[in-house]
Amino acid sequence: MKEKLVSGFIYIVSLLPFWFLYLLSDVLFVLIYHIVGYRKKVVFENLRNAFPEKSDSEIKEIAREFYRYFPDLLVEIVKLASISEKSVRERIELLNPEEVFRHINQGKSVIGVTAHYGNWEMGIHSLSLMMNTPELIIYKPLNNKVFNEVYNRIRTRFGATMVPMKQILRHMIKLKNIPHISMFVADQTPVYQDSDYFMEFLNQDTLVYTGTERIARLTKNPVVFCEIRRKKKRGYYSCKFTTLIENPDDYQEHEITHIHNQFTEQIIRSEPAYWLWSHRRWKRKRRS
Incomplete structure (x- = not known):
């Protein structure tokens, strides 16, 4: 039953056009980056360890770009539930x-x-x-x-x-x-x-x-x-x-x-x- 509910919800959301999904992504970016701070400690620790040669400002810029891309990825994955062959x-x-x-x-x-x-x-x-x-x-x-x-x-x-x-x-x-x-x-x-x-x-x-x-x-x-x-x-x-x-x-x-x-x-x-x-x-x- 849970599977059908989750699957149905994702499918319904996936029917929304890309332009609307990207509006949702803009809202998600503000939420997960500025308000919730989703896994910020993990992201910054990973980046600093991976790029010790980069300055704090460079690390912050990469992190911000990642958080801007991440909600786009989420809505795009949802869209895959109904995306057409032509669109792919x-x-x-x-x-x-x-x-x-x-x-x-x-x-x-x-x-x-x-x-x-x-x-x-x-x-x-x-x-x-x-x-x-x-x-x-x-x-x-x-x-x-x-x-x-x-x-x-x-x-x-x-x-x-x-x-x-x-x-x-x-x-x-x-x-x-x-x-x-x-x-x-x-x-x-x-x-x-x-x-x-x-x-x-x-x-x-x-x-x-x-x-x-x-x-x-x-x-x-x-x-x-x-x-x-x-x-x-x-x-x-x-x-x-x-x-x-x-x-x-x-x-x-x-x-x-x-x-x-x-x-x-x-x-x-x-x-x-x-x-x-x-x-x-x-x-x-x-x-x-």
Whole structure:
């Protein structure tokens, strides 16, 4: 019952036009930044640790830009519940889809990697509409089962298949003879039982997922990064595909993990406001 109520509410709000949703976003910005101060301590701590070379005024400017972008992201995600195929195609410009199809046409599957940057949720819709082969979205289930089901229903509107992390191999075995793409959002915070590998990421000792590398080595498939950049106009993005790894067998252990995390860091450093700074990314510390 709760799921139907939440789903129905989100769908009704999603029917509002973008211009009205952005008016709501303007109100949300004032609320979460100036009044509530949503996770300000987390955001400023993350930014200061990531960019120790920046002045306080520079950190404050990045934080303000992030808080201005964040409510836009929220209303855009709600809009995905009813957005049309035409609107998705208009709002995310695919710069080089041929880079993905180059591998698919060779009979290979693709290990896709992206980050919580730009609008990764709209990127799922865009990728679904781009592909004519199966698309697996690897995700970490939310603790709230209601929202987990609601969001997954939205994400699969155009044909994507949501796959919990612990079920990756099962789904890949089913598709072993069918070229497909498996997309990982690889900048999440793992629990200790999922990873014990730390590396430097944004100037901090960071526990990182190694699952992308493990799957790439097991399947011997190329690793392609999906880079979603926000354009100047609200609600519009570009998507660029970059093959980071052609042959996983050519790399040493953990090297693939370093490569895609370092690529993510370069993107974040170039325009830092559009990463999810409110996330407690560095809550896991090395255990003695």
